[in-house]
Amino acid sequence: MKKVVLTFGLISGAISAGLMFATLPFIDKIGFDKGAYVGYSAMVLAFLLVFFGIRSYRDHVSDGYISFGRAFSVGILITLISCVCYVIAWEIIYFNFLPDFWDKYTNYVVQKTRNSGASAAEVAKQVESLKSFKVTYFDKPFWNALLTFTEPLPVGIVVTLLSAVILRRKRKTLNGEQQLAAS
Numbered sequence: 001m002k003k004v005v006l007t008f009g010l011i012s013g014a015i016s017a018g019l020m021f022a023t024l025p026f027i028d029k030i031g032f033d034k035g036a037y038v039g040y041s042a043m044v045l046a047f048l049l050v051f052f053g054i055r056s057y058r059d060h061v062s063d064g065y066i067s068f069g070r071a072f073s074v075g076i077l078i079t080l081i082s083c084v085c086y087v088i089a090w091e092i093i094y095f096n097f098l099p100d101f102w103d104k105y106t107n108y109v110v111q112k113t114r115n116s117g118a119s120a121a122e123v124a125k126q127v128e129s130l131k132s133f134k135v136t137y138f139d140k141p142f143w144n145a146l147l148t149f150t151e152p153l154p155v156g157i158v159v160t161l162l163s164a165v166i167l168r169r170k171r172k173t174l175n176g177e178q179q180l181a182a183s
Contacts, residue, residue: 001061001073001074001077004056004057004060004061004074005057005074005078005081006081008050008053008056008078009049009053009077009078009079009080009081009082009085010081010085012047012049012050012053012078012079012081012082012085013046013081013082013084013085014085015045015046015049016042016043016046016082016085016086016089016152017085017088017089019045019046020039020042020086020089020090020093021093023035023038023039023042024098025097025098027101028104032105032108040155043086043151043152043155043156044155046082046086046152047155047156047159047160048159049078049082050075050078050079050082050156050160050163051159051162051163051166051167053074053075053078054071054074054075054167055163055167057070057071057074058071058169064169065169065170065171067168067170068164068165068168071163071164071167072160075159075160075161075163075164076156076157076160078160079153079156079157079159079160080156082152082156083152083153083156084149086148086149086151086152087145087148087149090144091141091144091145091148094138094144095141101138102130102138105130106127106130106131106134109126109130110123110126110127110130113126
């Protein structure tokens with residue numbers, strides 16, 4: 001199981017990290033609204049490797065059979081490895097190449113708040129909230145990494161659950177009660 005999990009986890013992580021390195025420097029041109037769509041689309045693309053990893057394990061390691069539990073185990077391990085790669089990529093990009101990212105994001109949110117017709121007090125409250133979040137999240141690498149880990153994790157869990165349901169197969173027993181088919 002180690003080989004399948006490591007192989008597919010690292011490939012998924014490389015896709016996720018590679019797409020982040022390729023797109024994040026252009027966030028000014030993409031825009032923060034569209035950037036979220038691009039980012040989550042990249043995550044879904046990277047997490048397709050969870051499906052292929054579970055299928056590879058089922059077909060090559062487990063003789064064509066896999067329970068939901070084993071499929072989920074394989075998939076969640078691939079997801080966790082991919083998420084770690086995502087976090088490493090973000091930490092490298094943020095602390096080395098985009099130290100002004102939060103300032104740009106803050107300006108974007110403040111402008112969006114102003115454009116929505118918010119009062120000066122509401123804008124000031126938003127600015128204080130963003131400053132407080134920066135101190136908690138962006139200025140402390142441990143919290144930065146922990147919160148960044150939670151960005152792709154839900155997507156990976158959903159893909160893992162769907163893949164485990166789709167790919168599970170029971171073993172055929174001697175009395176023929178269970179068939180080699182999706183159950």
